[in-house]
Amino acid sequence: MLKFKLYYDKDAEEEWLREMSLKGWAFKSFFLGFYTFERCEPGEYNYQIDLLDNWSGSKTDYASFMEDLGVEVVDQWWRWVYLRKKAVDGPFELYTDPESKIALYSKIKNFFQIALVIE
Secondary structure, three states, rough: OOOOOOOOOOHHHHHHHHHHHOOOEEEEEOOOEEEEEEEEEOOOOOEEEOOOOOOOOOOOHHHHHHHHHOOOOEEEEEEEEEEEEEHHHHOOOOOOOHHHHHHHHHHHHHHHHHHHHHO
C-alpha cells in the first residue's frame, strides 16, 4: 500500500506509523512524502524516528548498534532514520531521559531552521 502524507512533527509521524501497524500495515519505505506499507500482524511493530547528527559517513555502525538493541533500521531519508522494534519485545523509546529528549528536539529544531533558511 502507498500513502502520501507530510509531517513536520516527529511524534505525530511515529504515532501514525504505530496506528498503521495496529491496522496490520508495517512501514517499509519513505520517499518525499510517500510511505510504502506491507501487511503484518496487527500491532506487530512499534516505531521511532531518529535524526542523525550528520549526513556523511558510514551508516553501518549506527545500524549495527541498533541491531544489537533488537531494533531494525527500516529506512533512511537524508538524515531521518525510521526504526522499528517488535511490539512483543516491550516498549520502544530511544530517548528516555529529559536531557536526551531536549538534545534531540534541539537538533530537530536546528535542522528545520537550516532548511527554512535554504528555502
